[in-house]
Amino acid sequence: MHRHDVVVVGAGLAGQRAALAAVEAGKDVAIVSKLHPLRSHSGAAQGGINAAVGAEDSVDTHIYDTVKGSDYLGDQDAIEFFCRSAGPTVVEMEHFGTIFSRGSDGQLASRPFGGQGFPRTIYAADRTGLALLQALYERLGTESFTLYEEWDLTRIVVGEGRVQGIIAFDRRHGDFAGIAAKSVVIATGPAGRVYGRTTNAHSCTGDGIAAAYRAGALLKDMEFVQFHPTALLESGILITEGARGEGGILKNVNGERFMSKYAPHVLDLASRDVVSRAIWTEVKEGRGFPGGYVHLELMHLGRERIESRLQEICDFCRNFAGVDPVTQPIPIMPGQHYMMGGVGTNIRGETNIPGLFAAGEAACVSIHGANRLGGNSLLETLVFGKEAGIHAAAHAEKASTTEIPNGLVEEETALIRGMSERKDGEEPQHLRAEMQATMDELVGIYRHPNDLTEALRRIRALQTRYQSVRVVDRSSIYNINLTDALETGHMLDLAEVIVIGAIARTESRGAHARVDFPRRDDVNWMKHTMARRTATGPELSYAPVAFTRWEPKERVY
Amino acid sequence: MEAGLVKAPIEVYRFDPTHDRAPRYDRFELELAPHTPVLTALLKIRADSDPSLTMRYSCRSSICGSCAMVINSKSRLACQTPIGPELERHGRIVIDPMRNMPVLRDLVVEMGGFWGNYRKLEPHLIDNPERPMPEGRPSSMSPEEVERFKETPRCIACGACYSACPAVEHDAAFPGPMSLAKLYRFVVDPRDGGQRERLLKIQPGGLWLCLRCHLCTEACPKDVRPSERIRDLKEMAIALQGATEHGSKHAVAFKENIRERGVLNEFKLVRQTYNPIEMLGQVPQGLKIRRKKPEITQTPKPIEGLAEVEKLYEILDDEPEATK
Numbered sequence: 001m002h003r004h005d006v007v008v009v010g011a012g013l014a015g016q017r018a019a020l021a022a023v024e025a026g027k028d029v030a031i032v033s034k035l036h037p038l039r040s041h042s043g044a045a046q047g048g049i050n051a052a053v054g055a056e057d058s059v060d061t062h063i064y065d066t067v068k069g070s071d072y073l074g075d076q077d078a079i080e081f082f083c084r085s086a087g088p089t090v091v092e093m094e095h096f097g098t099i100f101s102r103g104s105d106g107q108l109a110s111r112p113f114g115g116q117g118f119p120r121t122i123y124a125a126d127r128t129g130l131a132l133l134q135a136l137y138e139r140l141g142t143e144s145f146t147l148y149e150e151w152d153l154t155r156i157v158v159g160e161g162r163v164q165g166i167i168a169f170d171r172r173h174g175d176f177a178g179i180a181a182k183s184v185v186i187a188t189g190p191a192g193r194v195y196g197r198t199t200n201a202h203s204c205t206g207d208g209i210a211a212a213y214r215a216g217a218l219l220k221d222m223e224f225v226q227f228h229p230t231a232l233l234e235s236g237i238l239i240t241e242g243a244r245g246e247g248g249i250l251k252n253v254n255g256e257r258f259m260s261k262y263a264p265h266v267l268d269l270a271s272r273d274v275v276s277r278a279i280w281t282e283v284k285e286g287r288g289f290p291g292g293y294v295h296l297e298l299m300h301l302g303r304e305r306i307e308s309r310l311q312e313i314c315d316f317c318r319n320f321a322g323v324d325p326v327t328q329p330i331p332i333m334p335g336q337h338y339m340m341g342g343v344g345t346n347i348r349g350e351t352n353i354p355g356l357f358a359a360g361e362a363a364c365v366s367i368h369g370a371n372r373l374g375g376n377s378l379l380e381t382l383v384f385g386k387e388a389g390i391h392a393a394a395h396a397e398k399a400s401t402t403e404i405p406n407g408l409v410e411e412e413t414a415l416i417r418g419m420s421e422r423k424d425g426e427e428p429q430h431l432r433a434e435m436q437a438t439m440d441e442l443v444g445i446y447r448h449p450n451d452l453t454e455a456l457r458r459i460r461a462l463q464t465r466y467q468s469v470r471v472v473d474r475s476s477i478y479n480i481n482l483t484d485a486l487e488t489g490h491m492l493d494l495a496e497v498i499v500i501g502a503i504a505r506t507e508s509r510g511a512h513a514r515v516d517f518p519r520r521d522d523v524n525w526m527k528h529t530m531a532r533r534t535a536t537g538p539e540l541s542y543a544p545v546a547f548t549r550w551e552p553k554e555r556v557y
Numbered sequence: 558m559e560a561g562l563v564k565a566p567i568e569v570y571r572f573d574p575t576h577d578r579a580p581r582y583d584r585f586e587l588e589l590a591p592h593t594p595v596l597t598a599l600l601k602i603r604a605d606s607d608p609s610l611t612m613r614y615s616c617r618s619s620i621c622g623s624c625a626m627v628i629n630s631k632s633r634l635a636c637q638t639p640i641g642p643e644l645e646r647h648g649r650i651v652i653d654p655m656r657n658m659p660v661l662r663d664l665v666v667e668m669g670g671f672w673g674n675y676r677k678l679e680p681h682l683i684d685n686p687e688r689p690m691p692e693g694r695p696s697s698m699s700p701e702e703v704e705r706f707k708e709t710p711r712c713i714a715c716g717a718c719y720s721a722c723p724a725v726e727h728d729a730a731f732p733g734p735m736s737l738a739k740l741y742r743f744v745v746d747p748r749d750g751g752q753r754e755r756l757l758k759i760q761p762g763g764l765w766l767c768l769r770c771h772l773c774t775e776a777c778p779k780d781v782r783p784s785e786r787i788r789d790l791k792e793m794a795i796a797l798q799g800a801t802e803h804g805s806k807h808a809v810a811f812k813e814n815i816r817e818r819g820v821l822n823e824f825k826l827v828r829q830t831y832n833p834i835e836m837l838g839q840v841p842q843g844l845k846i847r848r849k850k851p852e853i854t855q856t857p858k859p860i861e862g863l864a865e866v867e868k869l870y871e872i873l874d875d876e877p878e879a880t881k
Contacts, residue, residue: 473609
């Protein structure tokens with residue numbers, strides 16, 4: 001049996017930042033991750049990290065933009081704390097060694113991002129996530145902690161009213177092990193792969209969110225799913241909002257800059273939900289290119305600017321779409337990009353289960369409310385990763401030693417090994433593909449009530465079929481067929497919560513656009529959806545939104 | 558076959574140490590569009606034919622570094638390699654695990670040595686007392702200083718360079734191209750205070766095992782150009798402490814040696830690189846060469862037009878950048 005004060009699950013920016021904070025507090029810390037830390041999806045974030053540090057910018061403007069961007073579903077006390085922490089966070093990361101892009105004056109450069117009144121997105125070319133991930137990994141590497149690399153989380157153990165640890169599976173050797181912990185921090189990122197058309201990595205399967213849900217944690221606002229306006233047509237690979245920040249424009253088949261109809265003031269740099277719906281509408285109304293897409297044009301920016309500021313984007317377009325953005329338009333369509341929802345936490349990263357914390361995209365504080373602004377997610381991982389780490393360490397300081405109950409690891413092993421011992425049953429990758437097709441088709445940018453009901457029926461049928469899921473690979477070494485099965489089970493649970501939340505919310509707010517309820521309904525729906533797992537599926541309740549200084553207004557860009 | 562698709566014969570290395578005596582290649586016939594990445598082809602094999610085929614992959618957009626493997630003898634990212642050009646060139650696609658790392662199973666290799674070499678070089682900022690971090694605000698860096706990082710911040714630590722490197726294969730003491738490119742990134746960072754120590758440590762630490770074959774630069778999917786940064790490290794190490802290693806002595810001697818006669822004086826080069834005792838060790842090899850190619854051990858005559866050679870050297874002395 002392994003034992004630590006604090007176990008962090010996930011080794012992206014939020015997980016590493018939490019681990020660093022807990023180590024600095026003098027705790028025995030372990031990170032459990034199915035990927036090597038440098039392989040984390042945080043590294044794929046392109047555009048930048050917001051901080052109102054410019055002479056004419058202000059923290060209040062950043063707060064206001066975030067509140068407005070959230071369509072007034074973000075908790076304003078949390079947003080205030082978040083935006084105030086931005087400057088110190090960026091400074092800290094710079095001091096850790098992040099290689100940010102700079103202006104000719106030697107200071108950090110910033111670019112405009114959608115839905116924000118000021119160019120406050122600090123960046124490292126178009127690989128800001130990678131730059132931050134490298135620097136944090138390098139900094140954390142000077143500290144002492146245990147890394148369980150390429151271990152899959154299978155269960156969060158809760159007993160006697162608190163967290164006792166986790167059970168995880170060592171992919172390289174095929175062993176299950178209990179890891180006792182006084183505090184557990186979930187930082188496993190999103191479940192973007194519940195969709196097929198997504199900018200997310202294959203590994204974004206929401207394992208920690210699902211494990212927390214199964215352990216009794218409340219999931220918050222899961223129906224709010226952000227679609228990024230510009231994903232490469234076929235592969236769904238992200239084309240950063242920075243491309244529009246640098247001056248890129250969207251055009252339909254008639255060569256019209258159509259954003260002038262939808263957001264006459266800020267055009268292509270409107271909030272993500274607004275731009276995604278605009279593209280969807282253009283294509284739906286026959287003004288897309290054959291096959292259904294629109295163009296993102298960068299050509300007018302000139303080779304020098306494109307190749308220096310959008311270097312990765314150039315490579316992506318050339319390698320994955322056979323298009324040279326210097327001379328050709330980029331074919332794009334919106335793709336699933338970000339989950340505003342997650343494990344419900346307060347500002348300290350605490351969930352409803354004592355000892356269980358969450359941070360980053362796996363968590364929902366809520367900063368982003370119904371729609372996240374570009375440049376706020378990298379900031380969230382670092383600000384709330386640190387908070388979760390600090391408070392996980394403080395909890396471990398007070399808490400008594402925990403044990404994984406006798407027999408539980410054996411029970412879990414038998415349950416999961418059972419998947420490999422079946423003679424028949426369905427293979428996980430097929431169930432996963434059907435789930436993704438369902439979500440793409442029925443739970444997209446615009447949501448129709450009949451589609452949602454049908455989606456729920458199909459997801460529940462898949463859950464039933466999952467009961468007899470079959471792992472074909474019998475090897476004990478690096479059995480990713482088993483990982484497939486575990487991940488698919490996790491995602492089916494979360495897909496159900498997304499759909500149930502979307503059915504219940506009879507309004508349109510931020511990323512949740514109901515065709516039958518096209519208006520925001522502040523009287524009935526200015527509240528967070530909270531989902532608790534029961535034997536018959538998610539049970540919804542609602543929690544109030546925290547307001548401080550900003551009264552809800554209609555959201556126009 | 559559907560229009561626009563091509564037949565793609567794919568042969569994949571398979572080995573599970575728990576029940577295979579020896580590795581084998583499994584052959585799959587797919588029909589795919591030519592721009593399909595190899596990773597997509599492998600995922601299709603996993604979904605439709607053999608879910609037990611194992612490998613690492615995650616982002617599918619060449620930023621996480623998971624899916625490095627050997628494709629038609631070249632170390633590269635599966636997600637970034639379209640099948641079309643491979644099929645045109647080779648008629649099939651043969652996929653092996655990365656080299657220079659033990660195979661765990663199928664296309665998954667044990668990367669502990671790779672990460673270990675990286676960690677040994679202390680890849681983190683060391684306080685710089687001459688340029689302390691300003692309190693409460695980011696440090697400043699001139700455009701020239703930023704320029705010195707070159708492409709090293711793009712490194713995704715995929716291991717393709719390590720897999721392609723003959724020096725890694727030859728000598729485990731060689732840290733490998735990725736680690737050295739990382740080291741370069743810290744050496745040129747004006748915020749780092751460890752520059753001198755890093756260079757002093759690395760010259761006897763395997764730096765000169767790099768023979769400048771540039772296979773790492775060819776393999777790198779992010780155009781980090783490790784071999785060029787290794788060259789920079791070599792120059793900086795010599796500038797700091799002179800030529801202290803066989804490798805650096807050899808490099809310096811090579812330059813001066815040719816200047817004298819416009820042609821390499823091989824025998825003198827040995828004397829310039831080794832001390833007298835070390836030269837004793839070279840005697841058997843020298844005798845062998847003398848038997849086979851006696852002219853090599855004789856001092857060559859200066860070439861015609863030696864003055865032109867001298868002019869070239871003067872240009873290079875004035876503009877060292879011209880050598881690059």
